[in-house]
Amino acid sequence: MRLLLVTNDYLPKPGGIQQYLGNLVERYDGPVQVLAPKDKTAERDAQVVRARRRFMWPTRQTRAWVEEQAERFNPDVVLFGAPYPLPTMGPALRASLGVPYGVIAHGAEVTVPAAFPGPRQLLAGPLKQADVVFANSRWTAGRVERITRRSVTHLGIGVDLDTYRPTEGRWSDEVVVGCVSRFIPRKGHAEVLHAVAELRATGHNVRAKIVGRGRLEGRLRKVAGTLEVPTDFHVNIPWTELPSRYREMDVFAMPCRNRWLGLEQEGLGIVFLEAAASGLPVVVGASGGAPETVLPGRSGFVVHDREDLVEALQLLVADRVRSKHMGEAGRRLMETAHTWDGVMERLRSGLETAVKNAS
Numbered sequence: 001m002r003l004l005l006v007t008n009d010y011l012p013k014p015g016g017i018q019q020y021l022g023n024l025v026e027r028y029d030g031p032v033q034v035l036a037p038k039d040k041t042a043e044r045d046a047q048v049v050r051a052r053r054r055f056m057w058p059t060r061q062t063r064a065w066v067e068e069q070a071e072r073f074n075p076d077v078v079l080f081g082a083p084y085p086l087p088t089m090g091p092a093l094r095a096s097l098g099v100p101y102g103v104i105a106h107g108a109e110v111t112v113p114a115a116f117p118g119p120r121q122l123l124a125g126p127l128k129q130a131d132v133v134f135a136n137s138r139w140t141a142g143r144v145e146r147i148t149r150r151s152v153t154h155l156g157i158g159v160d161l162d163t164y165r166p167t168e169g170r171w172s173d174e175v176v177v178g179c180v181s182r183f184i185p186r187k188g189h190a191e192v193l194h195a196v197a198e199l200r201a202t203g204h205n206v207r208a209k210i211v212g213r214g215r216l217e218g219r220l221r222k223v224a225g226t227l228e229v230p231t232d233f234h235v236n237i238p239w240t241e242l243p244s245r246y247r248e249m250d251v252f253a254m255p256c257r258n259r260w261l262g263l264e265q266e267g268l269g270i271v272f273l274e275a276a277a278s279g280l281p282v283v284v285g286a287s288g289g290a291p292e293t294v295l296p297g298r299s300g301f302v303v304h305d306r307e308d309l310v311e312a313l314q315l316l317v318a319d320r321v322r323s324k325h326m327g328e329a330g331r332r333l334m335e336t337a338h339t340w341d342g343v344m345e346r347l348r349s350g351l352e353t354a355v356k357n358a359s
Contacts, residue, residue: 001351003032004070006089007081008056010036010048014213015182016270017106019239020136020157021081027344033073035066058089070097077102077131077351082109083144087126100131100358102351104155107140107267107288110147124148131354134347137268137289153350158340159273166279166331167247175206175317178249178280180242180271181256183214186264188255188285190216190223195253195309197227204317207231211245246278251316251323255309256285266290273338276300276330281323283312293338299330 005025009017025032025047034048037056042048049069056062066089070078078094078101080087090101103126110123127133127148134155135141141152177196181187189210196208207230210220217235224231234245246252252275256266265288272293275282282300284290294300301312316323 001030001077001348001355002073002075003028003030003351004073004075004078005032005034005081006056006066006078006086007034008037008086009081010034010039012041012043013039016267017082020106020270021104023158023160023340024344024347027340029344029348031073033069033075035069056086058085058087062086063089063092066093067096070099075099076355079104079351082106083127084109084123087130088122090126091129094131094358100354102132102134102354103127103130104134104136105140105144105152106136107143108264110140110143120147131358132350134350137292139289139292140267153346155346155350156343157268157270157273157338158343159270159277159334159338160340161277161335163243164246164274164277165243166327170247170250171320172250173205175204175250175320176209176248177206177251177253177313177317178209178211178246178275179252179254180211180245180275181254183212183216183220185216186256186259186266186287187212188257189220191255191306191309192253193220193223193227193229193231194306195255195313197229198310199313199317200229202314204314206313206317209234209245209249211237211242242274243278246275246280249275249278249280250320251283251313252276252278252280253283253309253313254285254290255283255303255306256287256290258287269293272300273334276327277334277338279327279331281316281326282330283309283316295329295333299326299333 011018011022037054038050080103083105087103124147133152135152141154144152179192199206209232211234213236258265268289286304291302303309
């Protein structure tokens, strides 16, 4: 089955959606071609055709270009990497190419438009008409089902169990609490620093490790300095270095939270899966689909505020044996519930059904 992926979000541009789609393409077991925006940092890739612009809007010109590339590739199905804005071309492309189209929803890009009548209609229209709609989490699937009143296939997110793996024999008197994510308010890096400061004030030997990039870098460095929290910052590191950074941690915490009255929430959070696969106990914020990534009390904790965060970290730092057992439980959860084989099986099944129903 020949798959044409049309997306504004693709590697080497950083981000969870970009990495997710890259994993799908890498693991797809049939012919696949990607149509993505211009990116000067991208290496030549026979599977990827780049547009002339850095962002693709669903204009007549863009649609004509997609049709031209599709005629050359001859796909059996078109898949849009996000719900907006490109899927608005879906019905027209289905008519001109004679193939079905699907859409993948990830979370935040559904939440905000769904809150306002005009954007909600723009979002819902192409999703309602799509031959298949996938969601990366059950939470996202529920949001899409509410605005479209149609069934949505839970695709899930996988994690590379060979790349992200536990460190054998790591033990130190100093506990490293790590956080990996873009430096934006919703992710909660500053909360981690404040929590570590509270633990240190009660006599615990703890330091922080902050990994990512973004506009809040300067503010986070200032917070760490003001609180006198020993912190290792790893900024703008390549993807290949990330597994090593996880293996330098003892506990992973990203207390993501809802912002703007719930308009901004966490879709799922692939970093939680990477951390669990690395054998770490995981502390997640009660936002969106994030709680789906842990077994509360067994592989990690779900926290609602700083008090919860400090309490969870206190338990993990004070009881290293329990922390180790929770990390092992998280690894087992990844091995059973978050494999890429399972994700790809659900993707192929959904696409095959769409092609069959359209024929």
